[in-house]
Amino acid sequence: MSHDIVTPLLSNAIKAGTILLLPTIGEIFSERAGILNLGVEGMMLIGAFFGFIVAKLTNNPYYGIIAGMAAGGIASLIHAFVCITLKGNQIVSGLALTIFGAGFTTFYGQSWINMNLSNPLKGLALPVLSKIPLIGPVLFNQDLIVYLSYLLTIILWIILYKTTIGLNLRAVGENAKAANSMGISVSKTRYFWTFFGGLMAGAGGAYLTVAYAPFWLDGITAGRGWIAVALVIFAMWDPIKAIFGAYLFGSINALQFQLQASGTSIPSAILNMMPYLVTFIVIVISSIIVKTKHIRPPKELGIPYFREEK
Amino acid sequence: MFYFEKRKQISLKLKIAIPLISLLIGFIVGSVAILITGTNPLLVYKELFLNAFGSWYAFSETLVAATPLILISAGLIIVFKMSVWNIGAFGQYIMGAIFSSYFAIFLDPSIPKPLMLSIMIAASLIGGAVWALIPTLLKIFWEVNEVITTLLLNYVSLYILKFLMYGPWKNPTSYGFPLSKTFPDSAQLPILFGGYRLTIAFIFALLTILIVWFLLKKTRFGYEVRVIGDNPTAAKYAGINVNKNIIIAMAISGALAGLAGMSQVSGIIHFLQVKINADYGYASIIVAWISYLDPFLTLLASILFGGLSSGGYSIQISMRVSYGIVGLIESIVLFSLVGAQIFLNYKIRWKKHES
Numbered sequence: 222m223s224h225d226i227v228t229p230l231l232s233n234a235i236k237a238g239t240i241l242l243l244p245t246i247g248e249i250f251s252e253r254a255g256i257l258n259l260g261v262e263g264m265m266l267i268g269a270f271f272g273f274i275v276a277k278l279t280n281n282p283y284y285g286i287i288a289g290m291a292a293g294g295i296a297s298l299i300h301a302f303v304c305i306t307l308k309g310n311q312i313v314s315g316l317a318l319t320i321f322g323a324g325f326t327t328f329y330g331q332s333w334i335n336m337n338l339s340n341p342l343k344g345l346a347l348p349v350l351s352k353i354p355l356i357g358p359v360l361f362n363q364d365l366i367v368y369l370s371y372l373l374t375i376i377l378w379i380i381l382y383k384t385t386i387g388l389n390l391r392a393v394g395e396n397a398k399a400a401n402s403m404g405i406s407v408s409k410t411r412y413f414w415t416f417f418g419g420l421m422a423g424a425g426g427a428y429l430t431v432a433y434a435p436f437w438l439d440g441i442t443a444g445r446g447w448i449a450v451a452l453v454i455f456a457m458w459d460p461i462k463a464i465f466g467a468y469l470f471g472s473i474n475a476l477q478f479q480l481q482a483s484g485t486s487i488p489s490a491i492l493n494m495m496p497y498l499v500t501f502i503v504i505v506i507s508s509i510i511v512k513t514k515h516i517r518p519p520k521e522l523g524i525p526y527f528r529e530e531k
Numbered sequence: 532m533f534y535f536e537k538r539k540q541i542s543l544k545l546k547i548a549i550p551l552i553s554l555l556i557g558f559i560v561g562s563v564a565i566l567i568t569g570t571n572p573l574l575v576y577k578e579l580f581l582n583a584f585g586s587w588y589a590f591s592e593t594l595v596a597a598t599p600l601i602l603i604s605a606g607l608i609i610v611f612k613m614s615v616w617n618i619g620a621f622g623q624y625i626m627g628a629i630f631s632s633y634f635a636i637f638l639d640p641s642i643p644k645p646l647m648l649s650i651m652i653a654a655s656l657i658g659g660a661v662w663a664l665i666p667t668l669l670k671i672f673w674e675v676n677e678v679i680t681t682l683l684l685n686y687v688s689l690y691i692l693k694f695l696m697y698g699p700w701k702n703p704t705s706y707g708f709p710l711s712k713t714f715p716d717s718a719q720l721p722i723l724f725g726g727y728r729l730t731i732a733f734i735f736a737l738l739t740i741l742i743v744w745f746l747l748k749k750t751r752f753g754y755e756v757r758v759i760g761d762n763p764t765a766a767k768y769a770g771i772n773v774n775k776n777i778i779i780a781m782a783i784s785g786a787l788a789g790l791a792g793m794s795q796v797s798g799i800i801h802f803l804q805v806k807i808n809a810d811y812g813y814a815s816i817i818v819a820w821i822s823y824l825d826p827f828l829t830l831l832a833s834i835l836f837g838g839l840s841s842g843g844y845s846i847q848i849s850m851r852v853s854y855g856i857v858g859l860i861e862s863i864v865l866f867s868l869v870g871a872q873i874f875l876n877y878k879i880r881w882k883k884h885e886s
Binding site for chain 2: 302303307308309310312313314316317320321323324325326327328329330331444447450451454488489490491493494497498500501504505508509512528
């Protein structure tokens with residue numbers, strides 16, 4: 222392949238990967254705190270919907286991103302309330318959140334279907350960095366959200382492993398009782414990081430409709446939320462590894478579109494299936510690695526914490 | 532501050548009240564959602580109710596929608612009882628439809644109807660079971676999380692269906708529409724009463740409820756399922772083969788979802804297409820949950836949600852209220868139920884702050 226095909230392909234891979242990276246790191250932190258949220262797909266849909274509408278109405282893509290984040294965050298609070306305050310089953314509550322997101326956006330999205338954004342998120346080439354051969358145009362000729370996602374991932378990695386906040390967070394997910402006796406509020410920690418997960422899922426959804434595919438379609442996230450949940454296992458609950466997972470899947474997405482556009486003889490249904498099938502295979506492989514390396518999910522993931530219980 | 536105290540006994544009153552209150556909350560939140568769009572929610576609900584239960588035809592359509600829900604959730608209650616999470620009924624339903632459609636499309640249409648239908652039913656059971664067993668075996672051998680794998684396979688099966696419909700199985704005379712050729716009469720499930728769409732699949736669904744009840748309450752398998760559900764580690768020590776039971780339960784659950792798919796294409800649509808209402812797979816999770824994983828309550832909940840679904844389609848056409856309202860109400864019901872479960876097992880006690 223020549224240069225002028227590779228660069229846009231990789232550049233698109235980063236964009237498609239960002240849609241996944243944001244929800245994946247959000248879910249990593251939620252799971253680290255012990256809350257499994259299978260509502261990522263629903264929160265992304267809600268984020269995508271509000272992101273699109275606000276960007277459309279204000280003609281400002283950044284407002285769209287903020288609105289999408291806020292909407293995802295609010296949606297996550299339903300899950301937090303059911304799972305943390307009421308100690309409900311996290312798997313079922315998460316599924317309910319996904320069904321809610323799909324129902325909500327179908328219900329209110331009807332009149333917005335096939336509308337376009339006239340002012341989608343634009344690129345900001347970073348001076349000097351974007352001139353680096355090969356890497357420059359791919360990594361540093363992107364939009365603001367992509368740059369922020371680089372920064373955020375690194376900051377979150379530092380928070381998780383190098384700060385007291387991260388220590389407390391991990392303690393809550395590993396052994397809530399011990400964390401509580403150390404004076405950490407299990408509920409507050411879990412609420413905060415579940416909310417954070419919602420913000421990130423909403424941001425990923427909004428990035429999809431404000432930058433990547435600036436229009437509204439019913440069910441536009443098309444299972445990306447589930448891929449994000451799967452990527453958490455691939456990343457082994459580590460934000461830096463999530464970058465590689467997300468961009469790998471971004472590449473598959475970008476490649477699939479490139480092939481489709483170039484009029485390949487591979488049927489489009491097979492191309493569209495690729496991200497899910499590859500995720501499936503990757504999850505099987507990484508589960509085996511996780512098992513043999515004795516890496517495991519946060520110990521109390523999915524288990525409600527009763528403070529007064531013996 | 533409040534704290535939770537474990538109840539010694541689960542009260543029957545709460546067991547009845549909680550699903551009812553959850554439904555009420557679902558409809559209240561739903562009416563707020565409808566109100567925002569400037570429509571009168573009471574009119575919508577009245578229309579929904581009349582289109583679900585208002586006439587014999589409406590009721591028969593509710594039972595048509597309830598049939599796949601009964602079949603799928605009957606299987607799900609077995610696996611959910613073991614805390615194994617089959618979220619893949621959507622895909623297993625599609626695979627059941629695809630496997631059975633193969634024979635409807637390619638087998639000699641003149642073979643006797645009972646033979647054709649038996650082959651199709653067997654194929655759908657196998658298709659659904661195979662699709663459920665892939666994630667099950669991966670879970671058992673390598674601890675691969677079944678929630679994620681069953682879910683991802685939903686998308687894979689959807690694209691297999693799309694591939695077939697846009698490619699090899701497309702009817703050349705369908706003017707480019709992604710449909711298979713219409714099933715011959717021998718491949719169509721017989722209807723129960725003339726003028727209605729309800730088929731013999733509804734009878735199968737009722738029988739399934741009886742069989743699952745019998746399996747769970749009267750057999751060793753059912754006993755083992757309960758023990759595993761209570762405590763898998765203890766079950767292992769008690770000499771129960773946990774893995775074997777998980778495989779059997781998932782195979783049954785997948786097979787029933789497959790049969791539900793077959794009942795839809797063979798009994799209702801009469802050809803294979805991309806839209807075959809696989810969403811019943813997700814709705815069945817709610818049905819199983821709202822009925823406390825009890826087979827007879829599952830029947831009741833399926834009819835209720837069948838009504839919500841068939842009424843939902845009707846109001847979409849007659850009142851231009853998006854079908855999304857059904858998912859919205861269903862999800863709120865589910866949230867309320869999951870949240871309220873705590874009141875079943877715990878009493879809320881208040882205590883003053885100690886400083």
